[in-house]
Each structure stands twice: as structure tokens, then as C-alpha cells.
Amino acid sequence: MAFYYKLGNIPPKRHTQFRQPDGSLYFEELVSSHGFSGIYSNLYHTYMPTRIKKMVGSTPCANIPLKDRPLLQTHLNTSISEITGKDFLDARKVLLMNNDCTIAICNPSEKKMDYFYKNGEADEMFYIHDGSGYVLSQFGKLRFVKGDYVIIPRTTIYKIEFDDTPNGNNVRMLVVEAFSPIETVKSYRNDLGQLLEHSPYCERDIHPPQELLTEIEKGDFVVKIKKGGYMHEYVYEHSPLDLVGWDGFLYPYTISIHDFEPITGRIHQPPPVHQMFQAHNFVVCSFVPRLFDYHPLAIPAPYNHSNIDSDEVLFYAEGEFMSRKGISRGSFTLHPGGLPHGPHPGTVEKSIGKKETHELAVMVDTFHPLFLTEDALQFVDEKYPMSWTE
Numbered sequence: 264m265a266f267y268y269k270l271g272n273i274p275p276k277r278h279t280q281f282r283q284p285d286g287s288l289y290f291e292e293l294v295s296s297h298g299f300s301g302i303y304s305n306l307y308h309t310y311m312p313t314r315i316k317k318m319v320g321s322t323p324c325a326n327i328p329l330k331d332r333p334l335l336q337t338h339l340n341t342s343i344s345e346i347t348g349k350d351f352l353d354a355r356k357v358l359l360m361n362n363d364c365t366i367a368i369c370n371p372s373e374k375k376m377d378y379f380y381k382n383g384e385a386d387e388m389f390y391i392h393d394g395s396g397y398v399l400s401q402f403g404k405l406r407f408v409k410g411d412y413v414i415i416p417r418t419t420i421y422k423i424e425f426d427d428t429p430n431g432n433n434v435r436m437l438v439v440e441a442f443s444p445i446e447t448v449k450s451y452r453n454d455l456g457q458l459l460e461h462s463p464y465c466e467r468d469i470h471p472p473q474e475l476l477t478e479i480e481k482g483d484f485v486v487k488i489k490k491g492g493y494m495h496e497y498v499y500e501h502s503p504l505d506l507v508g509w510d511g512f513l514y515p516y517t518i519s520i521h522d523f524e525p526i527t528g529r530i531h532q533p534p535p536v537h538q539m540f541q542a543h544n545f546v547v548c549s550f551v552p553r554l555f556d557y558h559p560l561a562i563p564a565p566y567n568h569s570n571i572d573s574d575e576v577l578f579y580a581e582g583e584f585m586s587r588k589g590i591s592r593g594s595f596t597l598h599p600g601g602l603p604h605g606p607h608p609g610t611v612e613k614s615i616g617k618k619e620t621h622e623l624a625v626m627v628d629t630f631h632p633l634f635l636t637e638d639a640l641q642f643v644d645e646k647y648p649m650s651w652t653e
């Protein structure tokens with residue numbers, strides 16, 4: 264993360280004696296990224312974090328990429344998806360994947376989890392399309408609402424509690440797993456890590472957990488850990504939320520898509536101006552309501568383009584996307600490298616003279632090809648590849 268933060272009680276100096284009320288030592292745990300060269304935090308546990316009561320077993324959970332599909336412009340009409348599973352983990356349906364990331368939808372029916380979860384190999388990013396709630400983790404209680412990105416570093420033990428929605432609206436989320444750290448954009452930061460003046464967001468827009476949760480009761484606490492294509496289930500004899508304090512740069516946080524300040528110009532600005540996050544071999548961009556280009560002869564619709572070394576995924580969150588036809592709220596398009604893509608017929612002329620857009624979309628651009636999964640096939644719009652042909 265971009266700045267130092269702490270919650271609870273920590274000793275004045277790291278790696279020194281820090282004692283509990285009964286005189287015994289608290290258990291320090293360093294959680295670090297990039298080996299010992301990336302950002303890290305120091306956690307102070309009431310109980311030994313290495314102690315487990317029981318290993319229950321491991322169940323396969325790997326997704327299989329479909330590598331024999333033809334190269335096609337793809338529309339996944341996930342706007343039709345309703346409940347995709349019971350709890351927050353069960354409801355995740357991975358639709359697109361490669362070795363760097365997976366992209367899933369998650370529309371759970373259950374609002375609470377009776378176990379903890381940890382992704383042992385991937386950072387996670389949720390985009391909250393509908394719903395609100397809390398991430399309850401070792402780092403504390405983190406509020407999220409509609410329009411938030413929630414970033415959870417790998418190895419964070421957490422559970423999710425969604426708010427009850429009296430009007431019956433379902434929770435809908437976009438979930439990205441990254442097999443490398445998800446970070447703020449390097450070109451937005453100065454040498455010391457502070458977000459620069461030209462960055463479309465700043466530290467004030469980034470929200471760390473607000474309240475530490477210290478649970479010291481003993482009992483049976485189930486923790487499911489995802490690693491290597493399996494879900495490994497453990498029972499701890501204490502709650503994993505047993506911290507009295509922590510400090511550092513590594514922690515879950517939220518940032519709202521509505522706090523992304525768009526960069527606009529006289530002529531069409533390229534996708535990098537929309538960049539929100541970076542990870543190894545992919546980026547995440549936010550397309551937000553903004554004024555259109557103001558050159559007297561400007562064409563607000565994008566030009567045709569060939570991303571020769573990237574696959575471009577767009578998740579249509581809100582509003583009407585001016586260059587696309589036949590796309591609904593909550594759908595995805597995948598425009599793969601190797602084929603040019605561009606506005607639908609008629610949309611270029613139609614865009615001329617328009618002053619602003621109210622669209623909201625999340626883009627994931629991967630630098631290696633993405634593959635559909637079996638779960639994606641039910642959403643494939645067979646007509647989309649021919650939709651530029653009048």
C-alpha cells in the first residue's frame with residue numbers, strides 16, 4: 264500500500280519483548296511481499312500463528328482454461344446471471360483466466376460465512392457492483408459499499424459479512440485474483456512512494472481498516488486456505504483474529520471508483536489515463552463519468568485499435584457505453600490481442616458533438632492471452648463476433 268498505518272498496540276521497537284497482561288510474550292509475525300524486499304507489516308498475535316488443531320483435508324478447486332476456442336471477439340452476457348452460489352467463496356465463478364490472473368463473478372445468496380478464508384497465492388480485488396458489508400480480517404474491520412474496489416493482499420485471513428438488503432437486491436461482485444501484488448500505479452508515485460499531484464487519486468481516497476478486532480476466546484475455528492489448485496481446510500483452536508496490534512504498509516484497503524478523477528483532453532485520451540492499479544502482466548482501469556474531448560473536430564468514440572500484445576476485458580458497471588451496442592449492465596467483453604476492435608457501426612457519428620458520458624466500467628488488460636472457462640460458456644453471446652457486420 265501507499266502509506267504507513269497502524270492499529271492497536273505495538274511495542275516501541277520491532278523484534279523486541281512485548282508482553283501480555285499475564286507476563287507471557289505476544290507472538291510477532293512479519294507478513295512480507297516480494298520476499299523481504301516489498302512492502303510488509305508486523306502483526307502481534309495473542310496465540311502462536313503457526314499452531315493448528317487439525318488438518319481436515321484438501322479438495323480440488325482449480326479452474327481449467329479452455330485452450331481450443333477459436334480467436335473471437337467475445338461478449339459474456341453475465342447481466343443475466345442471478346445467484347451464482349451460496350456463500351462468498353462458493354459463489355465465485357471464474358470466467359476468464361491465465362497464469363497471471365483470474366476474473367470471476369460472485370453473486371452469493373448467503374450474507375455471512377461460518378469460516379475464515381485465506382488466499383495463499385493470490386492478491387484479491389473485488390469490485391462491488393451491488394451490495395455493501397465488511398471485510399473482517401486480522402487487520403481489522405473494513406467497510407465497503409457499492410462502487411468500491413477492495414484490495415486484499417494474499418495471506419490475509421478474513422471473512423466477509425454482507426449487509427442485509429431489505430429490497431431484496433442481490434450482492435454482485437467482480438473478483439480478480441492476481442498471482443502478483445496488486446499495487447497503485449508506479450508512474451503516479453514519487454521516489455518515496457507518495458502519490459503525485461497528477462495522480463487521479465490520492466492517499467485520502469484510500470481507506471484502510473478502521474477498527475481492530477481482537478478475539479481471544481478459544482474454540483474450533485475453520486480456516487480454508489487456497490493454494491495450488493486445492494482448498495486446504497484447517498481447524499484452529501483460537502480465532503485467527505487474535506491480534507492486539509499491527510503496523511506497516513501491507514493491509515487490505517478500499518478505494519471507490521467514484522473517487523477516480525478522470526483525465527480528459529482536446530482529443531481522445533488513450534486507455535492508460537484510466538489506469539487504477541498495476542500487477543505483473545496486467546493492469547486495471549476505471550472508466551468514469553467525464554467530459555468528452557473538446558477539440559472542435561473531436562471524435563469522442565475511440566478509434567479502432569489492435570492491442571498486439573494484450574487482451575482487453577471490459578466489465579460494464581453502469582450507464583450506456585457509447586461505443587457498444589447490445590451490452591447490458593454487468594456484462595463483459597473480451598477483445599483479444601491478434602484482432603482489431605473498435606466502435607460498433609453508427610456509434611462514431613453518433614458520438615460527435617456529445618459533451619459527456621455517465622458510463623462506469625472496469626477494464627482488465629492482460630499482457631498474455633486469457634482463456635474462457637467452462638463456467639463462461641453459458642454466457643457467450645454467439646452473435647457478438649459478427650456484430651460489426653451490418
Ligand SMILES: [Fe+2]
Pocket residue numbers: 568575598604
Ligand atoms: Fe479497446
